[in-house]
Amino acid sequence: MSKDREAGKTERGRMAVLELTVNNHPGVMSHICGLFSRRAYNLEKILCLPDEAGRLSRMWLQVDEQEKLEQVVKQLQKLEDVRKVSAYPGGDALFTGIKRLLAV
Numbered sequence: 001m002s003k004d005r006e007a008g009k010t011e012r013g014r015m016a017v018l019e020l021t022v023n024n025h026p027g028v029m030s031h032i033c034g035l036f037s038r039r040a041y042n043l044e045k046i047l048c049l050p051d052e053a054g055r056l057s058r059m060w061l062q063v064d065e066q067e068k069l070e071q072v073v074k075q076l077q078k079l080e081d082v083r084k085v086s087a088y089p090g091g092d093a094l095f096t097g098i099k100r101l102l103a104v
Contacts (some may be wrong), residue, residue, distance in 0.1 A: 015062055017091035020061070035079065063082065
């Protein structure tokens with residue numbers, strides 16, 4: 001793996017991580033992925049875990065930082081089941097750590 005990819009860059013650009021708090025029920029992931037798909041914006045990596053009560057989930061989405069990112073965040077905030085959206089430019093550490101944990 002190249003040093004750029006390890007540093008959170010791809011051939012297209014720098015990576016960002018979006019952290020979402022969403023209602024936990026069937027169809028939420030589909031709505032979120034559909035939003036990205038309709039805008040031709042690729043999700044590089046996805047992690048989703050429910051909270052202890054099971055009513056909410058936290059999602060982490062790794063995306064390429066492009067000019068469209070700000071618009072996608074605004075559209076995510078409009079979705080009924082999305083409670084909170086936070087963006088972390090260059091935030092690849094979460095996915096890098098999980099990759100190391102799962103390495104066989």
